Amino acid sequence: PFTTSTIQQEASRKFGFAPAHTMRIAQRLYEGVDVEGDTVGLITYMRTDGVDIAEEAIASARRVIGSDYGSDYVPASPRKYQAKTKNAQEAHEAIRPTDPVRRPRNVRPFLDSDQAKLYELIWLRTIASQMQSAELERTTADITARADSRHIDLRATGTVVKFDGFLTLYQEGRDDDPDDEDTRRLPEMSAGERLEKRKIDAGQHFTEPPPRYSEASLVKRMEELGIGRPSTYASILQVLKDRGYVRIDKKRLVPEDKGRVLTAFLESFFARYVEYDFTAGLEEQLDRISNNEIAWRDLLRDFWREFTVAVGDIKELRVAEVIDALDEMLAPHLFPPREDGSVARKCPNCEAGRLSLKLGKFGGFIGCSNYPECRYTRQLAPGNGGAADGGIKKLGEDPQSGLEVTLRSGRFGPYLQLGEAAEGEKPKRAGLPKGTSPDDVELERALALLSLPREVGKHPDDGEPIVAGIGRFGPYVQHGRTYANLTADEDVLSIGSNRAVTLIEEKRARGPRKGRFGAQSGRSLGEHPEKGGPVLVRSGRYGPYVSHGGINATLTSDLTPETVSLEQAIGLLDARAARTGTAKSGGKVASGPRRSARKATRKPTANPTSSAREEKKRPRKAKAN
Numbered sequence: 001p002f003t004t005s006t007i008q009q010e011a012s013r014k015f016g017f018a019p020a021h022t023m024r025i026a027q028r029l030y031e032g033v034d035v036e037g038d039t040v041g042l043i044t045y046m047r048t049d050g051v052d053i054a055e056e057a058i059a060s061a062r063r064v065i066g067s068d069y070g071s072d073y074v075p076a077s078p079r080k081y082q083a084k085t086k087n088a089q090e091a092h093e094a095i096r097p098t099d100p101v102r103r104p105r106n107v108r109p110f111l112d113s114d115q116a117k118l119y120e121l122i123w124l125r126t127i128a129s130q131m132q133s134a135e136l137e138r139t140t141a142d143i144t145a146r147a148d149s150r151h152i153d154l155r156a157t158g159t160v161v162k163f164d165g166f167l168t169l170y171q172e173g174r175d176d177d178p179d180d181e182d183t184r185r186l187p188e189m190s191a192g193e194r195l196e197k198r199k200i201d202a203g204q205h206f207t208e209p210p211p212r213y214s215e216a217s218l219v220k221r222m223e224e225l226g227i228g229r230p231s232t233y234a235s236i237l238q239v240l241k242d243r244g245y246v247r248i249d250k251k252r253l254v255p256e257d258k259g260r261v262l263t264a265f266l267e268s269f270f271a272r273y274v275e276y277d278f279t280a281g282l283e284e285q286l287d288r289i290s291n292n293e294i295a296w297r298d299l300l301r302d303f304w305r306e307f308t309v310a311v312g313d314i315k316e317l318r319v320a321e322v323i324d325a326l327d328e329m330l331a332p333h334l335f336p337p338r339e340d341g342s343v344a345r346k347c348p349n350c351e352a353g354r355l356s357l358k359l360g361k362f363g364g365f366i367g368c369s370n371y372p373e374c375r376y377t378r379q380l381a382p383g384n385g386g387a388a389d390g391g392i393k394k395l396g397e398d399p400q401s402g403l404e405v406t407l408r409s410g411r412f413g414p415y416l417q418l419g420e421a422a423e424g425e426k427p428k429r430a431g432l433p434k435g436t437s438p439d440d441v442e443l444e445r446a447l448a449l450l451s452l453p454r455e456v457g458k459h460p461d462d463g464e465p466i467v468a469g470i471g472r473f474g475p476y477v478q479h480g481r482t483y484a485n486l487t488a489d490e491d492v493l494s495i496g497s498n499r500a501v502t503l504i505e506e507k508r509a510r511g512p513r514k515g516r517f518g519a520q521s522g523r524s525l526g527e528h529p530e531k532g533g534p535v536l537v538r539s540g541r542y543g544p545y546v547s548h549g550g551i552n553a554t555l556t557s558d559l560t561p562e563t564v565s566l567e568q569a570i571g572l573l574d575a576r577a578a579r580t581g582t583a584k585s586g587g588k589v590a591s592g593p594r595r596s597a598r599k600a601t602r603k604p605t606a607n608p609t610s611s612a613r614e615e616k617k618r619p620r621k622a623k624a625n
Helices: 004-015 019-031 055-069 104-110 113-128 215-225 233-242 257-269 276-290 296-315 319-329 443-450 497-510 566-580 608-617
Strands: 033-035 038-040 135-147 150-163 246-249 252-255 355-360 363-368 392-397 404-410 413-418 428-431 454-458 465-471 474-479 482-485 523-527 534-540 543-548 551-554
Touching (some): 004 215, 019 113, 033 104, 215 233, 215 276, 233 246, 319 355, 392 443, 404 443, 413 443, 474 497, 551 566
Antiparallel strands (some): 033 038, 404 413, 413 428, 454 465, 465 474, 474 482, 543 551
């Protein structure tokens, strides 16, 4: 059955959920959802490293297996599991449905899409963990084929399923899905059987480096090393993403330059504190504190004493010494060997200076040693013959204008440029969409990006154009004053009008973002038939509601902001007015915004003269050389 780490891994493999998203959904299922008027907790506690299940839950699962799949799938005795994780505390049982009889199809109407997926995953895994084992036969098939006058010997290895057991219900996902004997299924065959040729694939395979970590495989590796706890796996990954240390590209974690520099700094000057053994050892010490084996004050005192000494030593270093150390450690990444065999650190601009890591107002960058005579700079991205290496990469010529299309590296990342800057005139430029590698950009795609924004089509309601483009916050579609961002898997160059209309209408249904001084303005359902004024549907802190004339009424569970009608909204508002004793929603609607009855209390302002005197008395900090 699932623990915190395994459910995060499996939800990532099967649904692409980030660990933090998985935990948010699990928290909601644990706290309870509205099922036929009752709040029901559907799963057990989701932060656990235990794999045991309560006896009554096991008995219930066995009854479900017998009724749904037959007695052949019920093992003779209940399945018992033991934790294999380092430092497993097992304070809680495994993650399971609170009632295994509550099948996914029974609760699906009360859950949203992601909740239904996760609940079904937990239910399937729990039931499968109590089913009969599968019987697999490892098989090697030698096949002789005839081609013209030649004999060709072929071999296939894999497993033949003799009894599917729990595999009839559940099969665990794999991070890399290697084509090995354990995953390759073969049909049942007998010696001397004549095979039918259906298709022949000719392929060539090369040894590839290990793939980068996915979120799922990184959680698994952290668990193996004893780093983190069930309650911290998701937050650790979230911090890495939020602070820009890593980015996700095709479901893989790719280290960013900011993360590389930080790692190089810590490994150079605080090596002990980033060792796997130190982190795992600290987790063990914390476990001992929770078991009352050592005093927490002793642990803090010992840690702080050593850490203070380490920080004191580093504070004595000059900034130049730190930059030199980082420059040396990051050299393989910043200055990889060039294909032509030339010196990797040679300045491509003046051809005499040496490139090295520099520190500027906006962070680290690569600069020439001949500054200020040579002002060549580039980002920290490694040189690979692209824009980052020589500053400018020529992609070709625009057939319409005859201007040259180039890929360049700027302060905010790689971008495309058409032509060169002329006096008083800026050339057309376009940033690369997030997740697009500069190496993958060819002339055709560059011209398409430079042609943005483009018209996708006409909106079916008013015939006005829908436009797609790339803005400050990434790719978007626009209709009138409504802008909707594209998701990560959608291409601004190929999105069609149907999908664009869907995104725009979804954005309008959500309403504008909550402003600084008030709630969302909401979507109008129409004018009130008696006294006028718009009846609005809004999204509030406690869910969607309708509003008119100062009266608010929460939508009932059978209504959504997209489906509620004007008549239904007026009925809700009138019922709300009757309960609270206020006038019905047909009352007069104010023509302007209401002023708060409470007067603002002015705070006395500080005496500017005395503040200035105090400012002058404050000692100025000396700048370090």
